[in-house]
Amino acid sequence: MRKGQLTKIAVFASGSGSNFEAIAEQITQGKIDAEIALLVCDKPDAYAVKRAEKHHIPVFAFRSKEYSSKQEFEQVIVKKLKDAEVEFIFLAGYMRLIGETLLEAYPEKIVNIHPSLLPAFPGKDAIGQAINYKVKITGVTVHYVDAGMDTGPIIEQESVRVSNDESRETLQAKIQRVEHELYPKVVKQLVAKTVKEEEIDEKARVN
Numbered sequence: 403m404r405k406g407q408l409t410k411i412a413v414f415a416s417g418s419g420s421n422f423e424a425i426a427e428q429i430t431q432g433k434i435d436a437e438i439a440l441l442v443c444d445k446p447d448a449y450a451v452k453r454a455e456k457h458h459i460p461v462f463a464f465r466s467k468e469y470s471s472k473q474e475f476e477q478v479i480v481k482k483l484k485d486a487e488v489e490f491i492f493l494a495g496y497m498r499l500i501g502e503t504l505l506e507a508y509p510e511k512i513v514n515i516h517p518s519l520l521p522a523f524p525g526k527d528a529i530g531q532a533i534n535y536k537v538k539i540t541g542v543t544v545h546y547v548d549a550g551m552d553t554g555p556i557i558e559q560e561s562v563r564v565s566n567d568e569s570r571e572t573l574q575a576k577i578q579r580v581e582h583e584l585y586p587k588v589v590k591q592l593v594a595k596t597v598k599e600e601e602i603d604e605k606a607r608v609n
């Protein structure tokens with residue numbers, strides 16, 4: 403990290419991109435010392451891409467079927483991330499397992515948000531799973547990404563109460579309200595921690 407420069411991050415999304423926008427807005431308001439250098443999106447028609455354009459954030463949108471393997475498209479993504487000097491990756495509704503190529507290029511620097519209290523309800527439709535189980539409490543988890551499906555060390559969690567007459571839509575709205583507060587908070591903390599660690603390293607190098 404160069405003195406006086408913002409930490410560059412990337413956000414990966416596949417859908418609406420409301421979490422991406424929550425982070426982008428806090429950055430615009432000067433609440434997080436970071437810059438979103440790239441939005442990576444595996445669905446070129448996703449609304450997340452429109453949100454990025456509105457914020458003048460560069461986008462790499464791709465279709466996985468245009469590549470012969472995950473390794474091939476992840477190599478392209480890594481090149482784009484490195485060219486943009488990205489230090490941290492935040493997955494925000496990116497509905498793909500991260501492969502070895504990205505994990506090796508960004509060890510302990512990839513973070514995900516998931517709409518349940520992991521390890522409960524990993525994978526797709528965590529909100530639907532919570533409704534079907536009739537759980538009384540679910541929530542949101544932010545965690546480091548490893549090779550598993552919604553596994554990896556947990557960074558932060560927040561609970562959400564499920565009412566008796568809860569529908570998928572009302573629960574999703576409650577969860578997203580929590581996500582839009584929690585994710586930017588974690589982004590801010592991790593970016594600040596990285597800057598501090600780099601300053602300590604730099605001091606040690608100079609002395």
Ligand code: GAR
Pocket residue numbers: 415416417418419420421422494495496497515516517525526527528552578581
């Ligand atoms: C979010 O609720 C996020 O937690 C979930 O996708 C949604 C994306 O919404 N992610 C997962 O389920 C990952 N397993 P958004 O596109 O509006 O940010």
